[in-house]
Amino acid sequence: MGGSAVLAAALLGAALAAASTDAPPEAAAHTVSEVLFCQPEAPSLGLALTFDADQLFWFDFLSRWTPQLPDLPPWPPGLETPPQLLQDATFCQHLRRALTELVTGLIPEARGVPVATVFPQAPAVLGQPNTLVCLVENIFPPAVTVGWRLRGVPVTRGVTHTHYTPTADLAFVRFSYLAVTPAAGDVYSCVVTREGDNSSVVAYWVPAVPQDNGPAEELETALCGAAMALGVLLGLLGVAMMVLARRGERG
Template sequence: MGAEAVLVAAGWLWVALGAAGTDEPQVLSEVLFCQPDEPSLGLAVTLGTDELFWFNFSGSSWVRRLPELPPELPPELEAPELVLKDAEFCQALLALLTNATSEQLAQARGIPVAKLFPLQPPALGKPNTLVCLVENISPPAVDITWRADGVPVTRGVTHTGYTAIGGVTFTRFSYLRVTPGAGTAYSCVVTSAGLNSSTVAYWVAQEAGDTETLWTALCGAAMALGTVMALMGIAMVVVVAWRGRTGG
């Protein structure tokens, strides 16, 4: 079972690339993985936690991920024929380790963590995109589905590939184009291969007025509590002063 764990070959191209607007160093990395689960192969170039390029093995070509990137692929990317050779080596190594360690080592699996949020500030009746961020994926084999009020949704759904974070954990994004209506409950369901449970994240569209009413109520409650505490403080001062004058 240990050989069925993900094989990851991470090449750190360089470190301490300054992130735009921050002093935090970023790492540009190229990560190739192979595994018995689907997808059996994966390769991505990332900067920090942002995926820049991914390799389409079925089409033997690189694909840019971010729309801000120029349409021309950088010449520093590994040639497709070399990528395919690396993939063959990874799969051969996986088969070798599987035969050598089968039923001797336990397979490590991570429990996915999902977060669901709108890409733009939400407004009822206006088109938006819901983002489902799935973290702590290991191995990189999860199925992400969407529901609206419990009903499966497939239209307007797009998924990204897997981005390696740190050691052998991955993240993945899924997007759903929506025009939210009041009270509609959206959910992102993450099912991991080999696990008998799913991770679910929710987001509910709300009227702007409801949020304003809630904040008004909370502010009013805070002000009322502050007034009560102030009156109690004044009362305590009066009592202490009176006891001082009367000698206790």
């Protein structure tokens, strides 16, 4: 196992265990996690603060915490200052290198196969602006590249990505967004490439084309009308036969 995988898993498990708190039986338990990872691949460093499965802040290892949502309050400047976090990152890198020397060739390297899902942010309507969401799960280590294609041609305009969010199963998730105006015949694909071995996972999305049921509905209406007319005609014919039968009995 590579040093990056060993360290990321250990830190993630420790963060989740330390963040769990005992809650009253009538209250739901929540988990606040602060996960630091380091690895040879890009990004070489990552630090995320999450509440349950939602990311709240991401540290850029320059000078600031970046909120995931714009309406979140800023990170308190006196809480975990950048020099303290950089010191933790340096320790992480030293530990990763030491673990790599100890375990390389002795145990297999842990790697997850990413799972991608593409869906529209709002109900899709042809010709109406929308946003496609590519949810990438089971990422480990957190080193993947997410790209978009339209009919096989790479698309870079209108693309945004989120940072990696750690999960309770010792993996990571990541979102990618693409602004689109779907049209008939479009085929969108989200391509997830795992760094290091150049393996890719592709998820597709095709807008549904509304069916023109005009002629079919007219034919259905005509058939219903003909059936009703035939029913009335058969009813009248039955009444006439009954009247004729009674007259034959009398005369």
